Amino acid sequence: MMRNHPPLNSGAALDVAVIGGGPSGLAAATALKESGTARVVVLEREAQAGGIPRHCGHPPFGMREFRRVLRGPTYAARLVERALRAGVEIHTGTSVVQVRPGGSLLVAVAKGVMEISARRIILATGVREMPRSARLISGVRAQGVLNTGALQSMVYLKNRRPFHRPVIVGSELVAFSAIMTSRHAGIRPVAMIEANARVTARWPSALYPRLSGVSLLTGTRLLEIHGERSVTGVTVAGPDGARRCIDCDGVVLSGRFTPESTLARCGHLEVDPATGGPIVDQWGRCSDPVYFAAGNLLRPVETAGWSWSEGRKCGQWVADDLAGRLPPLVSALDVKTHDPRLKYVMPQKIMLPPAGTGMVDLQLRVTRPVRGELVAVNGKGILWRQNIHALPERRVLVPIADMDCAGGAGTIQFEIREEIT
Amino acid sequence: MTLHQGNERIQSRQSTGDTVFDIIVIGGGVVGCAMARRFTLEGAHVALIEKAPDILDGASKANSAILHTGFDATPGSLELHCIREGYREYLDIYRALGLVHEKSGAHVVAWTDEEMDRLGQIRAQAHENGISDVAVIDRATLRKHEPNLSRHALGAVEVPGEGIIDPWSAPYVYLRQALANGAEVFLHREVTGGDFDGNAWRLHTTTGPVSGRLVVNCAGLFGDRVDHAVLGHSDFQITPRKGQFVVFDKAASKLVSSIILPVPSARTKGIVLFRTVFGNLAVGPTAEDQDSRTDASTKEEVLRTLIKDGIAKIPALEGMPVTATYAGLRPASEKKDYRIQVMAEKNWITVGGIRSTGLSGALGIARYVYGLYEKTGMTHTPLPDPALPKAAVLAEGAPRDWHAENHGEIVCHCELATRREIEAALSGPLAARSLAGLKRQTRVTMGRCQGFFCSARLAELTEGHFAVPMSEAIDDA
Numbered sequence: 001m002m003r004n005h006p007p008l009n010s011g012a013a014l015d016v017a018v019i020g021g022g023p024s025g026l027a028a029a030t031a032l033k034e035s036g037t038a039r040v041v042v043l044e045r046e047a048q049a050g051g052i053p054r055h056c057g058h059p060p061f062g063m064r065e066f067r068r069v070l071r072g073p074t075y076a077a078r079l080v081e082r083a084l085r086a087g088v089e090i091h092t093g094t095s096v097v098q099v100r101p102g103g104s105l106l107v108a109v110a111k112g113v114m115e116i117s118a119r120r121i122i123l124a125t126g127v128r129e130m131p132r133s134a135r136l137i138s139g140v141r142a143q144g145v146l147n148t149g150a151l152q153s154m155v156y157l158k159n160r161r162p163f164h165r166p167v168i169v170g171s172e173l174v175a176f177s178a179i180m181t182s183r184h185a186g187i188r189p190v191a192m193i194e195a196n197a198r199v200t201a202r203w204p205s206a207l208y209p210r211l212s213g214v215s216l217l218t219g220t221r222l223l224e225i226h227g228e229r230s231v232t233g234v235t236v237a238g239p240d241g242a243r244r245c246i247d248c249d250g251v252v253l254s255g256r257f258t259p260e261s262t263l264a265r266c267g268h269l270e271v272d273p274a275t276g277g278p279i280v281d282q283w284g285r286c287s288d289p290v291y292f293a294a295g296n297l298l299r300p301v302e303t304a305g306w307s308w309s310e311g312r313k314c315g316q317w318v319a320d321d322l323a324g325r326l327p328p329l330v331s332a333l334d335v336k337t338h339d340p341r342l343k344y345v346m347p348q349k350i351m352l353p354p355a356g357t358g359m360v361d362l363q364l365r366v367t368r369p370v371r372g373e374l375v376a377v378n379g380k381g382i383l384w385r386q387n388i389h390a391l392p393e394r395r396v397l398v399p400i401a402d403m404d405c406a407g408g409a410g411t412i413q414f415e416i417r418e419e420i421t
Numbered sequence: 422m423t424l425h426q427g428n429e430r431i432q433s434r435q436s437t438g439d440t441v442f443d444i445i446v447i448g449g450g451v452v453g454c455a456m457a458r459r460f461t462l463e464g465a466h467v468a469l470i471e472k473a474p475d476i477l478d479g480a481s482k483a484n485s486a487i488l489h490t491g492f493d494a495t496p497g498s499l500e501l502h503c504i505r506e507g508y509r510e511y512l513d514i515y516r517a518l519g520l521v522h523e524k525s526g527a528h529v530v531a532w533t534d535e536e537m538d539r540l541g542q543i544r545a546q547a548h549e550n551g552i553s554d555v556a557v558i559d560r561a562t563l564r565k566h567e568p569n570l571s572r573h574a575l576g577a578v579e580v581p582g583e584g585i586i587d588p589w590s591a592p593y594v595y596l597r598q599a600l601a602n603g604a605e606v607f608l609h610r611e612v613t614g615g616d617f618d619g620n621a622w623r624l625h626t627t628t629g630p631v632s633g634r635l636v637v638n639c640a641g642l643f644g645d646r647v648d649h650a651v652l653g654h655s656d657f658q659i660t661p662r663k664g665q666f667v668v669f670d671k672a673a674s675k676l677v678s679s680i681i682l683p684v685p686s687a688r689t690k691g692i693v694l695f696r697t698v699f700g701n702l703a704v705g706p707t708a709e710d711q712d713s714r715t716d717a718s719t720k721e722e723v724l725r726t727l728i729k730d731g732i733a734k735i736p737a738l739e740g741m742p743v744t745a746t747y748a749g750l751r752p753a754s755e756k757k758d759y760r761i762q763v764m765a766e767k768n769w770i771t772v773g774g775i776r777s778t779g780l781s782g783a784l785g786i787a788r789y790v791y792g793l794y795e796k797t798g799m800t801h802t803p804l805p806d807p808a809l810p811k812a813a814v815l816a817e818g819a820p821r822d823w824h825a826e827n828h829g830e831i832v833c834h835c836e837l838a839t840r841r842e843i844e845a846a847l848s849g850p851l852a853a854r855s856l857a858g859l860k861r862q863t864r865v866t867m868g869r870c871q872g873f874f875c876s877a878r879l880a881e882l883t884e885g886h887f888a889v890p891m892s893e894a895i896d897d898a
Contacts, residue, residue: 131871153877
């Protein structure tokens, strides 16, 4: 499937380098080529481009992009094929180790290291699930505690299974992938536990565990992992606080996605602690305006299709920027939230009134179920208000064009007012 | 006593029925590895027995990775002597063995007026211990040294000689140097008893006997148990002391340049903020006495306390992601000082109670023990030109394998561990036999994602290597 393209050499000067060959990165690169950009490369550290869908061996993928329901690997292969057809150079086994001011990248390949530079860089490094350590879970560090992504890779890419009877922690959409992946591999999850009172993913996902014979325990918290070398069980606390042990030989820690923002974090780009991704304006432009970000790196977490769509738009904006059609970064307003009920707001900088291109909506998430009035205020008054009924891990969209821009300058704060309990 | 040629490899690793080693070292922790190296370099034929499939599986698997000067050790103690000797030897040999040492310095920071009052005493003790560059600095100087430190810091004792090292590569290369010069290692064999015929020991292990003239018990958390099992008695008792740690994201390491120590209590050095040579910033350890010698579990509420402690000292740590959490067990005994005892009539030396300074003291302890051995009238001829194997280079900033050509691929993207490094760690006499062992040798899965991206590839690469495999082939149902 690889097309012939020039090798990536030290000192290579590129128009755009896209870091990460998942749905958003491939979409951005494809859009750039389609809008006439000369040399566009995707730098992918894995042996195959395609990102997370490569190891989601189940449907549904591709509705938005191909108008068909595809399995993840087929979908990933199609995105790659489309990018290559458009003239994108995809370099796999190519790790960007460091991003530097002005668009220069330190890159490692099997042959050694090199430095390349591009007029624009798009960061599209996606997300990962929060591991056991960052969740501060009590207990031993026994073998058999994995995120869903690792389970999927083992099962669908390597045809291997790490355990037989795991407990699945969490009930975001990806937890249902953990069940599907398990079934495919002959793994029989003993329970799915969710700390909240209800399943996080949308109906009808909630029916799936029962249909698969997996007992679903809501209002149940993982307290401790037991075992010495390998997992032998977990202690959980149920809705009434009662503790009990569940025998199992593995734990799947699903969801709680975090942007894979290592390059931004350890480089010079500003990072938003709330999203975990780089701070961007409505064109996805980072604090160093040579850098853009797209897809799930912007915020946790959206579907592959949504990320693909964001990537396409980001590609168009970068093409606009190369043609000198984006306004400069200087006049943007900061957008923030200090309300603990709100998890994040992205983009973190906007220009009002919107310039006709760029993201149409601000994206927000709540930290717990919220019914009340969502308000955007700045020093001068209320810019926007609307009643919302929102659940965790579901997107809340605020149209940027609807915000009252007469209010003038100053940081825009989002908060919940008049919560109905 | 028979002298053995240093580079003589006599037996296969499975059967040792006929070989009588000069020295049997029990325990593959940092002290055992340094001991095997010292006796080998002095010309003895050494066997090292470790009960786990990988070395460094007990107390040595988790510590603060600091090379101490000994500035705060008890004056006149054996511990101080060994730390000073160990420090000196480490600085002598680390370059030749490919190890790292970053002289980060340390600050013993006073947060209250009472602690301020004790700084002079800490300096005086340091000077008494022979570390003469230790000085008290005022608040303004401390701020200049550590601008991200909380404004509540009042002043500090500056200890320029404290530094950070790789806590696993060092003992690995100590033992590798012993092996390269004729020592032998027996892994996954637990010593269950032994017979002494007045001349030599025949130790019983879970997979057959190992014979040697002298035994050095470096069994760490099980030191007293090994004495009991073989000698029938022990002069000390291990009371394991757990220390939990939190490792922050690498972005945090630029917030601190030195090791931030508290004013210590009588019982513990207290909770320390330290950078690692791998580019992280960590906070810990706690000091929790417990009965279990194996339970290195962490507790969520304790980890939260550690994070809070870190933020109180470095406010910019607020919101910093956590990369890893771990706990280590220190083999404390009922006394503070090391418990090193020679039973000359039994050809037995016990090296016990190496509480929390084993990494700093190991080389010094080994020298000290060799000195005790010589005092019993034993001598060997030191190797004239010992082989010098090189440690794996895992420290950040050093030229790592991924910089070099033909490393195969980068398998662990967070820690940039290559396939060539992994394959090297899976071969040879110290081949990793568990994921934990592979982590210590290569750093795989020790970064931010903790294996999200590379576990599947690792499961594939390690097939057939681990005592407990990471996965099984689905077709093998």
